[in-house]
Amino acid sequence: MLTKKGLKPPGYLKTGTTIVGVVCKDCVVLGADTRATAGSIVADKNCEKIHNMAPNILCCGAGTAADTEAVTDNISSQLKLHRYHTGRESRVVTALTLLKSHLFRYQGHVSAALVLGGVDVTGPHLHTIYPHGSTDTLPFATMGSGSLAAMAIFESEYREGLTRDEGVNLVTKAICSGIFNDLGSGSNVDICVIEKGKTEYLRNHLTPNPRTYISSKGYTFSKKTEVLHTKITPLKELVDVVQVGGDAMEE
Amino acid sequence: MSIFEYNGSALVAMVGKNCFAIASDRRLGVQLQTIATDFQRIFKIHDKLFLGLSGLGSDAQTLHQRLVFRHKLYQLREERDMKPETFASLVSAMLYEKRFGPYFCQPVIAGLGEDDKPFICTMDSIGAKELAKDFVVAGTASESLYGACESMFKPDMDHEELFETISQALISSVDRDCLSGWGGHVYIVTPTEVTERILKGRMD
Numbered sequence: 001m002l003t004k005k006g007l008k009p010p011g012y013l014k015t016g017t018t019i020v021g022v023v024c025k026d027c028v029v030l031g032a033d034t035r036a037t038a039g040s041i042v043a044d045k046n047c048e049k050i051h052n053m054a055p056n057i058l059c060c061g062a063g064t065a066a067d068t069e070a071v072t073d074n075i076s077s078q079l080k081l082h083r084y085h086t087g088r089e090s091r092v093v094t095a096l097t098l099l100k101s102h103l104f105r106y107q108g109h110v111s112a113a114l115v116l117g118g119v120d121v122t123g124p125h126l127h128t129i130y131p132h133g134s135t136d137t138l139p140f141a142t143m144g145s146g147s148l149a150a151m152a153i154f155e156s157e158y159r160e161g162l163t164r165d166e167g168v169n170l171v172t173k174a175i176c177s178g179i180f181n182d183l184g185s186g187s188n189v190d191i192c193v194i195e196k197g198k199t200e201y202l203r204n205h206l207t208p209n210p211r212t213y214i215s216s217k218g219y220t221f222s223k224k225t226e227v228l229h230t231k232i233t234p235l236k237e238l239v240d241v242v243q244v245g246g247d248a249m250e251e
Numbered sequence: 252m253s254i255f256e257y258n259g260s261a262l263v264a265m266v267g268k269n270c271f272a273i274a275s276d277r278r279l280g281v282q283l284q285t286i287a288t289d290f291q292r293i294f295k296i297h298d299k300l301f302l303g304l305s306g307l308g309s310d311a312q313t314l315h316q317r318l319v320f321r322h323k324l325y326q327l328r329e330e331r332d333m334k335p336e337t338f339a340s341l342v343s344a345m346l347y348e349k350r351f352g353p354y355f356c357q358p359v360i361a362g363l364g365e366d367d368k369p370f371i372c373t374m375d376s377i378g379a380k381e382l383a384k385d386f387v388v389a390g391t392a393s394e395s396l397y398g399a400c401e402s403m404f405k406p407d408m409d410h411e412e413l414f415e416t417i418s419q420a421l422i423s424s425v426d427r428d429c430l431s432g433w434g435g436h437v438y439i440v441t442p443t444e445v446t447e448r449i450l451k452g453r454m455d
Contacts, residue, residue, distance in 0.1 A: 012375050012376065012377055012379070013375035013379040013381070036379075036381065038375065041393070041394055041397060043375075043381055044381045044383070047381065064377070064379070065375070065379035066343075066346075066347055066350070066375065066377040066378045066379035067350075067377075069343075069378075069379060069380070070347050070350075070378070109351065110350075218405045219402060219403045219405070219416070221415060221416075221419050224415065225414075225415060225418035225419060225422065225450055226450065226451040227448050227449070227450060227451070228434070228449045228450065228451050229448065229449040230446065230447070230448045230449075231446070231447045231448075232444055232445070232446050232447075233444060233445045233446075233447070234443065234444045235298050235299070235442070235443055235444055235445065236298070
């Protein structure tokens with residue numbers, strides 16, 4: 001109603017983003033950048049875009065930050081309850097179906113674009129999920145504003161049957177391509193390697209944008225702040241109770 | 252004019268060595284007219300947890316009342332105060348509940364957690380948490396505040412230096428924003444005491 005009267009809706013925190021995934025021989029490697037934007041301002045220089053769905057399944061999220069956080073937390077809880085119910089390790093297709101049903105129900109208003117990857121009893125899997133609820137199953141995938149830059153790297157260098165280290169290098173290269181060429185992505189590279197029985201989260205695997213311009217002396221102020229009024233409230237301290245000789249209470 | 256710029260606000264929180272500081276401006280306006288110069292934006296939830304709410308004044312007050320209610324219930328049930336991390340998750344959940352009809356507020360949460368380790372966090376109006384290790388900003392003056400804090404902040408400052416830094420960052424940023432200002436309100440919290448100071452700023 002308010003938008004019809006010309007009121008511009010508020011800008012939410014978005015993860016401009018480059019997120020990628022690649023299926024290697026027996027493992028899945030996921031990668032993400034770490035920049036969160038509010039309009040054109042960088043709100044968070046080191047945010048976490050790789051979310052935990054299950055011990056063997058992880059999900060990278062692009063789009064509105066609150067939506068990716070909320071939808072992955074919600075489905076992660078549902079998967080845990082399902083694990084308790086069935087007594088089995090979660091499967092990637094279960095997470096996929098729960099996520100796509102949720103997003104479809106909200107008809108694209110929950111703006112979350114996800115790259116879901118994991119290794120379960122049926123093998124390594126990688127899927128992309130779009131905000132309206134459609135999914136793709138792919139050997140390599142990219143999402144977010146930097147997806148074109150990252151896909152360019154994948155299309156030229158992907159081969160079937162990559163080893164774990166080749167996969168990590170390829171993913172790092174793709175994310176760096178997004179960081180340096182896309183304005184919505186930046187800062188550091190986060191990697192996650194999922195293998196059968198083992199998940200390794202390499203937070204800040206590569207930091208190609210360190211802060212080098214700070215002066216070691218720090219900032220000095222020429223004029224002190226003018227204070228009108230000061231009020232100091234000491235926080236309550238625990239009182240020591242000292243037992244003095246007799247006079248103890250008798251039961 | 253955006254709904255977030257209706258009342259005008261500026262909030263900043265910074266982490267120091269075993270202490271934290273949270274500061275706000277004091278103006279309450281109705282678009283370009285100022286109607287109060289002593290508006291409270293920072294609220295105490297418990298001795299070691301402070302909440303600042305920027306954005307629409309009405310939503311800030313309502314959200315504050317609801318959060319105090321939830322915290323009091325928590326205190327009755329758990330017989331202890333809420334940890335800052337838990338409180339941040341509570342605020343985030345309450346904001347996301349209203350995903351398609353949100354509170355027009357951006358909270359800034361600052362507290363001393365376990366072992367008196369300082370914790371600060373901010374969120375957008377639908378609850379996307381941003382946990383920072385150095386400083387967080389919110390409000391109409393946020394762009395200036397980002398710049399000022401980025402250059403003035405140093406890690407591990409003691410409470411005297413932290414006060415000076417946060418005050419200078421706040422005052423210089425609100426001076427570049429028409430909708431916030433009229434002085435400043437700074438809280439410095441250490442494990443032993445809370446110091447509340449009112450700053451003198453430009454009254455324009």
